[in-house]
Amino acid sequence: MENWQTLYQEATALEKQNSLTAAEQKYQQALQLEPKQAEIWSDLGHLYYRMGRHQEAFSTLSQALEISRFTALHHYRLGMVFEQLQQTESAIQAYENTIKLDANLVEAYLALGRIFVTRSQFDAAISNYLIAHDRNPRDVKILSDLGQAYELQANESELRSDFYLGFSYYRQGNYAAAIAPYEKFLASLTPAIASEAIERVYRYLGDCLQHLNQSQRAAEIYQAAVKQYPQKPDFHINLIAALRNSGQTRTAIAAAATAAQLFPDMVLFERDRHLVLPILYESSTEISTYRQQFNQGLAQLIQYVQSRADVNSAESRAVFLKGLGSQTNFYLHYQGQNDLEQQVQFAQLLHQLMAAQYPELMQPLATKKPSVRQKIRVGYASACMWKQTVGVLFLGWLRHSDRQNFEIYSYHLHPHSDEHTENFRASSDVFRHLPVKEAIELDYIQAVGEQIRKDELDILVFLDVGMHPYMSLFSSLRLAPVQCVTWGHPVTTGSPTIDYFLSSELMEPEDGDKHYSEELVRLPNISIAYSPPDLSEATKTRADFGLREDAVLYLSCQTLFKYLPQYDYIFAAIAQQVPQAQFVFISHKSAAITEKFSQRLERAFAQYGLKSPDYCAILPRQGHNSYLSLNGIADVFLDTFSWSGGNTALEAIACHLPVVTCPGKMMRSRHSYAVLKQLGMTEAIAANEAEYIQIAARLGLDPKWRHQISQKIKAAHSRLYDDITCVKALENFYQKSFINKLF
Structure with a gap:
């Protein structure tokens, strides 16, 4: 014979499956065996509420309260029933009893707010919504309800309405809708508005515009924010980025110079004032001008870092690594020239700081002998193991790999995953998703570096270095005995810890070796086993x-x-x-x-x-x-x-x-x-x-x-397409480099 606990568990499971009638029978059977369990009465009452049987719900919940009068959930559920029975005063009393017993039950505040709004008691409604917002500040429904309550209130509360409505839309990711209330808020400021609130609106309005790729308008917002809050470095950072993204390169450099004066110890601004380049050039003369400026700026930046950075100070290293490592020289590479010298200079500067910060991740690594492990262990690391160009180009190396002789490890370092990520997972013996952080975090680098070294790879291949800032930092470490980079970003890393550049014999010019700090490996043909795209849905005219x-x-x-x-x-x-x-x-x-x-x-x-x-x-x-x-x-x-x-x-x-x-x-x-x-x-x-x-x-x-x-x-x-000649040649290279490391 079933006991009441089993029947109760079966009832709750059936209710979750929306089998409400069957759940009711189980609850009633459980109560026949154990009529003093308040939780069963309460859950059955809530079930009746869901079924629209409100009088039965009231009776059943009243029974739960007779047994356990000091349980907040029973009072809250009774309040819900009173609302449906249009007994508003009783509902308010039930919700207030709920809060007395459990001040953190947010739903009760929301219910009170909802009732007070319908009764045009806006002050009381807003008071409850504010408490709910304080308990759960990221809840978009609370923000929306709060904004709407302010909107319904008298005109003197319009500013607060705009403030909370803007945040409600922002938290939902509805950036376009958030702009109007934010702009209305900023256009109607009074001395009574808290500075902190104004600062938050500037910050989030600028972010909305950036998400919508309206860089020019974002720059105008950040310029106003910088004027009002000059000691907030984030506003300067965002202003420089927005100016650059809107093609205002000279103004961006000037803004970086101003910020560098205000924050002389922030290397990020020093870097920007010297190394910011246009996204798009107006003339070939402009390319020459900016390239010369970049070369001079790089020399000045190196001098600045060497004169100020204390490699023996953890605090100093952190400041300089975060500042230098937050960007790459991405736009330099689109000038169409040989960037070897610049890449080497910058990589060496970065390497010195990384070696001081992570000495244990710079130690030489020995290759495991064949008697210890039968397969050569190859790792692939990238922030692009999803449906992105790099991921699409190089998946074939993994998909066609010889799994009898090679063990494949993949390190996906981007937060985004999709069906293409799953292809990388399926093509790996070990797949590790280690998503990067938005800002440079030194502990994250440490953790990922330790994980890769712990996996005891024989060869580590970076599919791309030069697009994502973290990849440049990881390429400065020694995480495997042999380290390679591919042409996912087809420019030399300049890093002393990258041994080989894996390229294509058909793509490389005769003097290609002169363009790399790494030893150049020319793989056959175009070097990749690329699968043709699916054209079945390409039907537009x-x-x-x-x-x-x-x-x-x-x-x-x-x-x-x-x-x-x-x-x-x-x-x-x-x-x-x-x-x-x-x-x-x-x-x-x-x-x-x-x-x-x-x-x-x-x-x-x-x-x-x-x-x-x-x-x-x-x-x-x-x-x-x-x-x-x-x-x-x-x-x-x-x-x-x-x-x-x-x-x-x-x-x-x-x-x-x-x-x-x-x-x-x-x-x-x-x-x-x-x-x-x-x-x-x-x-x-x-x-x-x-x-x-x-x-x-x-x-x-x-x-x-x-x-x-x-x-x-x-x-x-x-x-x-799907040319595996290059994969066989790649694996021959892996075997040779493995043997060379042994001897």
């Missing part, structure tokens, strides 16, 4: 994008900072020969940067007597299937010069789209070139700018030749 049906559609879809101004004329030169040409670009996330690029195109086309809007369409940023659709409806893919398309070229080829490219001196300008060489398609590889224009124009004017190229690409797919 030209009309869906607002593009001309009769146009010769040239797709040029790189992120806008890849386009250097000295090559803008090429689009106009093609248009002069192909009157039906329409060039398709993709917007930058910052509207201000996109507008600057649009203005550059206008100037370039004007030099040819043409109007760029007649030929150029800059589309919003696209989801992946929409982007693939663009490849499907385009006629020609135009590669960029200084930094070639990698993943974009591979996707274009999957859509049989002719790709025009002109390889440069650096490996990062030769991705598309390598793809075409592996396909055996050299017809659209140009030797110079003039030939690039000629090939692009011919493809536009000669649809028969264009179709022939497209068909040849389609027939050659098997040479390019």
Whole structure:
């Protein structure tokens, strides 16, 4: 025979499954065996409340209270029933009894607030909502209710209404809706408003605008905040970032210089005043000017750090590591030049601080002998093990790995995960998700470094260094006997602890070794086993994008900072020969940067007597299937010069789209070139700018030749995709480097 405890457990389980009638029977059976259990009466009363049987709920909850009058939950549930029975005064009394017994039961305050709002007793409602907000400050429903109560109250409370409504929207992630109440709050300030409240609104309004990629408006908010709160360093940091993101580079540098004077011990501002670069350049002369300024600034920054940083002081090391390690030299690498010297100088500076901070993570590591472990243990670390370019490019190394001879460890260092992350997990023997923090945290670096060393890898491969700040810091440590980096970000790290740069024989120029501090490894072909994208949902038409049906559609879809101004004329030169040409670009996330690029195109086309809007369409940023659709409806893919398309070229080829490219001196300008060489398609590889224009124009004017190229690409797919030749060569390299470390 079942006991009452079992019946009670079965009843609660059935109620969770919404089997309410069956749950009622179990509760009643339990009460027949044990009629003095107040919890059963209370749960049965709540069940009747859920079923709309309010009189039965009242009777049952009253029975619970007769047994246990000092249980807050019973009073709260009775209050809910009184509300449904429209016995408002009794409901208020029940909720007040609840709070007397349990002052932390937030739901009772919310219930009282709800009742008082319906009775237009706004002061009482707000008082209860404020207590609830104090108990649970991040609850968006409480914030929303509080804001609405203020909104319904007299006009003198409008400011408080805007304040709480703004935070309610912000906590929900509804940044667009939060802007209006925040701006209204700031426009109606009185001396009675607390400074702390004003500061919070500036902070969150700026953040809303940044989330919405409205960098220019965000900069205006942060400028006002800096004026009012000059001693708050966060406002200066946000101002500099917003100015840079909106293309106001000179103003950003000036703001950094001002902040550096106010906070002379904050190396972050010293770094920004010397090393901030434009996202988009106006002219080739400007590139030279900023590069010279960067070189001089780097020397000054190194001198500043060496004269001020005390490597023997933990506090000093922390300040300088957080300041230097919070950013990378990302935009330097898009100037199209050899950055070896700058990378080495900065990496050495970082390495000195890291060695002092983490001496135990710098100690040499010995490779385990084969008798100790049968398999070579290879680790891959990245902040991009999700559906991001780096993750897409390099998954094949893991997916096609020889698991009989290699044991694969993966370290996913980004908070985001998706179905592609699961592919990395499935392709690993050990998968560790160790998400990075938003700000640099030295304890996090310590913990991750210790975990990787504890795993006793033979070889550690960083899929990318140079995009995410944490990756530069990790690459300064010695976490495995052999450490490598790939071309996920195709620039040398400059780090003395990275031994090899894993590259592609087709991408590297003859003198490629001169571009790296690491030993260059040229893997066969394009060096990756890349799977073609799924095109089944790439179904949009030209009309869906607002593009001309009769146009010769040239797709040029790189992120806008890849386009250097000295090559803008090429689009106009093609248009002069192909009157039906329409060039398709993709917007930058910052509207201000996109507008600057649009203005550059206008100037370039004007030099040819043409109007760029007649030929150029800059589309919003696209989801992946929409982007693939663009490849499907385009006629020609135009590669960029200084930094070639990698993943974009591979996707274009999957859509049989002719790709025009002109390889440069650096490996990062030769991705598309390598793809075409592996396909055996050299017809659209140009030797110079003039030939690039000629090939692009011919493809536009000669649809028969264009179709022939497209068909040849389609027939050659098997040479390019899922090529495991490079994986075998990679594993041969792993074995050789493993053996070299043994002896």
